[in-house]
Amino acid sequence: MTSWFFGDAGVALLVLAIGASTIFARKTFDAAIAFVVYGLLLAIAWVRLSAIDVALTEAAIGGGMTGTLLLGAVARLRSAEPDDTRLGLPIQLATGFCCALVAACLAAALLLLPETIPTLAPAVMENLADTGLGNPVAGVLFSYRALDTLLEKVVLLLALLGVWSLAPNNAWNGIPRLRLYDRPNSTLTFLAQLLPPVGVVVGIYMCWVGANEPGGAFQGGTVLAAMWLLVIIARLERAPSIGQLWLRVGLVVGPAVFLAVGLAGLVLANGFLAYPPGHAKAFIVTVEFALTISIAAVLAMLAAGPPQQVQQE
Amino acid sequence: MDSFLFLIASFVLATAAGGLIIILQRPAEVDRIMAAQLLGTGGVAILLILAIATQNSPTVDVALMLALFAAFVTVAFVRDAPDPQNTAQRK
Amino acid sequence: MEFALDLFTVFTLLAGALFFLAGTVGLIRFPDPLTRLHALTKVDNLGLGLVVVGLVPQADGWVAALKLVIVWLLVQLSGAIVTQLIAGAIRERGPSA
Numbered sequence: 001m002t003s004w005f006f007g008d009a010g011v012a013l014l015v016l017a018i019g020a021s022t023i024f025a026r027k028t029f030d031a032a033i034a035f036v037v038y039g040l041l042l043a044i045a046w047v048r049l050s051a052i053d054v055a056l057t058e059a060a061i062g063g064g065m066t067g068t069l070l071l072g073a074v075a076r077l078r079s080a081e082p083d084d085t086r087l088g089l090p091i092q093l094a095t096g097f098c099c100a101l102v103a104a105c106l107a108a109a110l111l112l113l114p115e116t117i118p119t120l121a122p123a124v125m126e127n128l129a130d131t132g133l134g135n136p137v138a139g140v141l142f143s144y145r146a147l148d149t150l151l152e153k154v155v156l157l158l159a160l161l162g163v164w165s166l167a168p169n170n171a172w173n174g175i176p177r178l179r180l181y182d183r184p185n186s187t188l189t190f191l192a193q194l195l196p197p198v199g200v201v202v203g204i205y206m207c208w209v210g211a212n213e214p215g216g217a218f219q220g221g222t223v224l225a226a227m228w229l230l231v232i233i234a235r236l237e238r239a240p241s242i243g244q245l246w247l248r249v250g251l252v253v254g255p256a257v258f259l260a261v262g263l264a265g266l267v268l269a270n271g272f273l274a275y276p277p278g279h280a281k282a283f284i285v286t287v288e289f290a291l292t293i294s295i296a297a298v299l300a301m302l303a304a305g306p307p308q309q310v311q312q313e
Numbered sequence: 314m315d316s317f318l319f320l321i322a323s324f325v326l327a328t329a330a331g332g333l334i335i336i337l338q339r340p341a342e343v344d345r346i347m348a349a350q351l352l353g354t355g356g357v358a359i360l361l362i363l364a365i366a367t368q369n370s371p372t373v374d375v376a377l378m379l380a381l382f383a384a385f386v387t388v389a390f391v392r393d394a395p396d397p398q399n400t401a402q403r404k
Numbered sequence: 405m406e407f408a409l410d411l412f413t414v415f416t417l418l419a420g421a422l423f424f425l426a427g428t429v430g431l432i433r434f435p436d437p438l439t440r441l442h443a444l445t446k447v448d449n450l451g452l453g454l455v456v457v458g459l460v461p462q463a464d465g466w467v468a469a470l471k472l473v474i475v476w477l478l479v480q481l482s483g484a485i486v487t488q489l490i491a492g493a494i495r496e497r498g499p500s501a
Contacts, residue, residue, distance in 0.1 A: 002321045003367070007359075009324055014330050021337055033345045034337070042374060044356055047363065052371045056378055061351075063382035068389045075393030092396050146424060181392050188391070191384060191485045198478065199381055205363040205372070223378070226385060233392055288360050314410055318406075321417045321455075321472070324426050332428035343437050343494055347444050350486065351431060354448050355424065357479055358455045361472060365462045373468070376475050384482040391489045 002229060015041050039066055052214035053137045060222040068229060068303055072179050084150035110277055132281030134212030138152040141216065142284045146273040150262065153255045153291060156298045157201070160251070166243060167306040173243030174307035180235055198229035207292040211281065217254075217288040221295025228300045242307050247297065254294025258287050318366035329355030346390050353383035381390050409461040417469055420454030437494045441487055448483035455468055 001009050011054050018038045025031035039062020046055035087095075124136050124144065129241050131143045141149045167174065181188055203223035210216030231237045240247045262273040269276045329352050337349040357376045364372035423446060430443025456476040463469040 003315075004322065004363070010323065010326050014326075014333075014363065017330075019335065022399075024327060029342055030345060032348055033386065033390075037333070037349050040349075040356055040379065042353055043379065044359060047372055047375055049359060052369075052375060055375045058376040059375055059382060064385045067386040071386070071389035078393075092347075115337045116333055179392055185391075185489075185492070186386065187485060189401070191388070191482070191489070194485070195381070195384065195482060202377060202381060210376075214374065218359060223381065230388060232390060269376070288352075301345065307391075307456045314413070317414060318417070318462075319473065321421050323453075324421045328421070328424045328428045332431055335432050341437065343490060343497075344440070346490060347431060347437075347440060350444060351428065351447060352481070354452055354479060354483065357475060358420070358424070360453050360454060361459055361475065365459050368464070370468055373471050377471070377478070380475050380478040380482065382477065384486045385485045388487055391493050401438065403461075 002048070004048070011041060011045050015045060019210075021116055028074045029071070029187060032067070032074050035070060036062065036067045039063060053135075053216065053219070056214060056219045057222070060219055060226070064226040065222065066227075066304060070152070072303075072305075074194045075179060084176070091273035116212060122211070130277070130280070131275070131284070132211075132278075133284065134215075135214060137214065138210050138216055138288075139191070142287065143280065146258075146262070147171070150255065150258045150273070153258065153294065157251060157255065158296070160298050160301055163302055164306055167308070171307045172307065173241055176301065176304035176306065178229070178232055178237050178239050178304040180233055185234070188234045189236065192230050192236050196227040196231055199223050199230075203292070203296070207288055208285075210288060211285060217291040218295055221292045224292065224296035225299035225303070228296065229303055240305055247301075250293055250297040251301070252294065253290035254287075257290035261287050315366050318362050322362040325355050325362070329359075341380050342390070343372070346387055350383065351387050353379055375403075413458045413461055415455050416458030420451050420458060423451035423454060438491060439482065441490055441494075445483060445487050448479055452479055 015038065015088040018034055018041060022031050022038060025034055039058055041064065043055045046052070046058055100186045121136075124139060128134070128136055128139045131139050133139045133143070164172075184271040196197075203220040205220075206223060207217050207220030208215075210219070228237075232239050242248075261275075265274040265276075266272055332351050333348050336351075338346050339345075357379050360372050360376035360379065364370060366378065427443050427447030429448070431440050434440045434443055453476055456472050459472055460469045463472060
């Protein structure tokens with residue numbers, strides 16, 4: 001029995017209900033909205049599971065980015081040719097079976113846990129003081145498994161390259177075709193003037209506080225990306241053409257600084273991605289700030305999509 | 314006090330859930346956006362109450378994120394206004 | 405003093421929960437999207453506001469209390485602007501959008 005048994009059970013049931021509503025929705029728009037609501041509910045579930053860092057990311061990505069991406073896709077589908085093909089029953093059954101299999105494996109793994117669960121968590125907490133950090137998640141991300149984090153950020157860049165490669169040849173170096181609001185709307189303009197300053201402060205706060213409390217570069221970067229997208233959608237700024245030097249530098253600065261710090265570890269400490277004792281936190285915070293910039297740029301450009309028209313200059 | 318806080322949080326959850334489930338059965342798109350807004354605000358309230366009840370202040374940060382992003386679904390919705398007359402020539 | 409603060413919290417939280425209920429019932433029962441929108445903003449405004457006011461005495465210090473108020477102000481601000489956006493969308497597309 002948890003301390004909030006009825007609430008936890010309620011959240012779990014509601015998540016299942018919204019999940020079902022997403023699958024059985026008749027229109028893609030309804031499914032997209034239900035999926036965003038599902039993400040918001042999951043954020044509450046993560047909080048109840050004491051995974052605050054994950055809850056922050058879920059609220060940011062599930063609430064902001066997923067909504068923008070999915071609804072944009074729904075809008076593009078609307079203007080395309082109506083396609084009435086529905087999946088055949090065999091495919092639906094096969095999909096349902098595979099999903100059920102995955103769920104059964106997860107349930108078995110959870111329910112059949114041994115009495116003493118083999119875990120590295122105590123070792124993480126014991127050695128955390130050496131890194132100078134107070135947040136064990138940040139410790140794992142930037143110290144114990146720093147290589148994984150570095151490679152993940154490179155993977156983000158590769159994903160962006162994948163999206164950009166969808167552009168036709170003559171549109172390379174063009175402007176991403178992020179759907180904007182059709183005409184200047186004073187209410188949306190007001191929102192885009194009011195919210196981003198708050199968002200920028202929250203984003204920087206998220207990155208800064210991640211060293212000792214839940215948070216970090218990814219959450220901060222997502223907030224900044226969402227604010228930038230809002231400003232572009234409200235037509236207060238134009239989406240940059242993907243050939244702009246400042247954009248490309250911003251995209252690369254995170255992994256580049258991370259790599260440089262890693263290589264400096266060969267000289268200053270005893271290995272790649274090792275930190276000199278006593279100065280670990282300074283290096284880690286520097287890397288986190290650089291990563292926040294890159295993550296913000298990558299996520300915003302991922303949501304903006306492939307370039308469409310050639311820059312007119 | 315803690316059990317009272319949990320009780321209120323459960324009540325808000327039940328209210329938001331009930332509203333959500335009933336509204337999601339309406340066909341209009343606007344109603345669904347309002348349901349999402351309701352859950353956003355309800356979620357913020359639940360998280361704030363939980364933060365105080367469990368003495369866990371980072372939970373307020375999650376509520377802050379929810380509050381910040383509550384507007385984005387509506388912005389995306391308003392941006393993608395379907396033209397009731399001819400959706401085929403939208404672009 | 406402790407008891408008085410706790411009593412204050414209990415009453416304001418009950419009132420806040422009541423406004424949540426009222427707003428949701430309004431959202432369900434009102435006939436028209438614009439009137440439902442009106443009910444929704446009451447939830448944002450008064451429901452959450454009373455909850456925050458009730459939680460402030462229980463918070464751990466000034467900074468924590470201030471954070472609660474900031475969250476509420478943010479919800480109110482974005483909620484108010486979003487309501488205008490939705491109302492504009494309703495006006496454009498008609499009540500059955």
